[in-house]
Amino acid sequence: MKSQLAIELSENSVKFTTIQDGLVETIDSFVFKDKIDYQYKEQLERIFQEKKYKERDFDDYSLSWYSPLSTLIPSNVFSEVKPEDIFNLSFSKNIPLSHIDYNRIPELSLVNIFEIPLWVKSFFVIKFPRIVIQNEGSFLLRSIFKSSSSKSSTLIIIHENSFNLILTDKNELQFYSNFNYLNSDDIIYHVLFSLQQKNMFNENNSISLLLGSGANEECVNEVKLKLLKFKEIVDSKVEINKQTLLNSHIQCV
Numbered sequence: 047m048k049s050q051l052a053i054e055l056s057e058n059s060v061k062f063t064t065i066q067d068g069l070v071e072t073i074d075s076f077v078f079k080d081k082i083d084y085q086y087k088e089q090l091e092r093i094f095q096e097k098k099y100k101e102r103d104f105d106d107y108s109l110s111w112y113s114p115l116s117t118l119i120p121s122n123v124f125s126e127v128k129p130e131d132i133f134n135l136s137f138s139k140n141i142p143l144s145h146i147d148y149n150r151i152p153e154l155s156l157v158n159i160f161e162i163p164l165w166v167k168s169f170f171v172i173k174f175p176r177i178v179i180q181n182e183g184s185f186l187l188r189s190i191f192k193s194s195s196s197k198s199s200t201l202i203i204i205h206e207n208s209f210n211l212i213l214t215d216k217n218e219l220q221f222y223s224n225f226n227y228l229n230s231d232d233i234i235y236h237v238l239f240s241l242q243q244k245n246m247f248n249e250n251n252s253i254s255l256l257l258g259s260g261a262n263e264e265c266v267n268e269v270k271l272k273l274l275k276f277k278e279i280v281d282s283k284v285e286i287n288k289q290t291l292l293n294s295h296i297q298c299v
Contacts, residue, residue, distance in 0.1 A: 050106040051099060051174075052295040054182070055166065056113070057081060058206045059260035060090070062099065063292055070292070077260065083165040090169060100173060106299040107177035109170055110185045110291070112258055114208040114224035115139065116160040121150065124157040133159050149184035153191040154219055158184045178299050182258070182291070183210055183222065189294035190214060198251035202237060202269070203291065206260035209233055213244055215251075220244045230268035237269075238276065247278040254287040 050065040058078060064071040076093055078086060094100055117136040124132075129148050133141065141161050148159045160181045170177055186201065190212070201212040213221035221244055225236045241247055253273060255266050266286060273284050 048106070049102075049104045050108065050296065050299065051102075051104045052292060053107075053109040053170070054259045054291065055109055055111050056205060056259040057163075060093070061259050062093075062097065063295075064099075064102075064104075065292075065296065068296060075259075083163065086165055087169050094173070104174075107174040108185075108295040108299045109166075109177055109179045110182040110295065111160075111162050111166055111179065112182040112203075112205055112210075113161045114205075114210075114226065115141070116158060116181055116183050116210075116224060118151075118156045118158055118222050121152075121155045121157055124148070124159075129159050133161070137161075147181075149180045151184055151187050153188055156187075156219075158187070180298070183212070185294040185298050186210075186212060186291065187219070187222070189290075189297045191217070191219075192297060198246050198248060200237070200241065200246070200251060200253040201256060201290070202233065202254070203256040203258045204233065204261045204266050204269070205258035206262070209236075209258070211237060211240055213240060213246060215244070215246060220246065230265050230272060233265075233269050234272050237273070238278075241279070251279070252283040252285075253279065254285055254290060256287055256291050258291070 048067055052063045054061040061075045063073050074097055078089055115137050119132055130143055130146050133146050144164050145161055147162050148157050150157050158181050196216055198215040203210040208224055208226045210224050221240055227233050255270055257266055270284055270286060
């Protein structure tokens with residue numbers, strides 16, 4: 047009997063999923079009302095007291111952190127540069143050095159460099175010293191490429207104000223990026239443009255819409271309906287998948 051506590055976290059919300067032998071037991075989602083470091087911790091403490099997660103000894107603990115500030119570089123390039131230099135080159139936002147981290151993705155010989163507030167690690171590592179903390183994109187990429195596939199796939203992971211787009215084809219990563227959006231039309235534009243650029247309008251391309259932490263289900267449904275209106279992808283398999291992100295937690299601990 048193997049148990050796991052999987053945590054999906056962003057600056058806007060958090061989701062706790064308890065898993066027993068690969069099957070979901072409970073799911074609890076919370077939206078953060080106050081967004082200062084110590085206030086995040088106070089809200090999380092209240093959640094832990096209410097749900098008693100600390101009182102149960104899980105076999106595995108995993109946390110995926112989502113931030114749109116995430117970029118991939120080849121492992122051989124990473125060995126020659128500092129993570130903060132790559133991050134600052136990729137993003138204009140001024141981020142403290144202590145908030146820049148990275149995950150190695152050996153399945154692809156890539157490194158994911160991303161922003162993660164210091165409070166995330168300081169809070170959860172103290173709670174669970176054995177916890178695996180990675181960027182959400184790292185979890186997904188490692189999970190996708192654990193097994194080989196010749197098919198094309200499009201993953202659209204929608205969060206409250208931004209989304210992550212991952213395109214794969216013939217067991218190779220074709221595209222990985224994050225975009226901000228105001229409405230479903232913004233998401234449609236970026237997805238269609240990226241598919242066109244990568245010549246991935248084909249009947250073998252499966253398109254999965256994932257609900258990230260804080261996602262608006264109405265917006266996700268709108269994206270699905272609008273995608274199905276385009277003749278270029280009408281034959282593609284378009285689905286809303288609520289399990290892929292969680293499966294990446296199960297596979298990558």
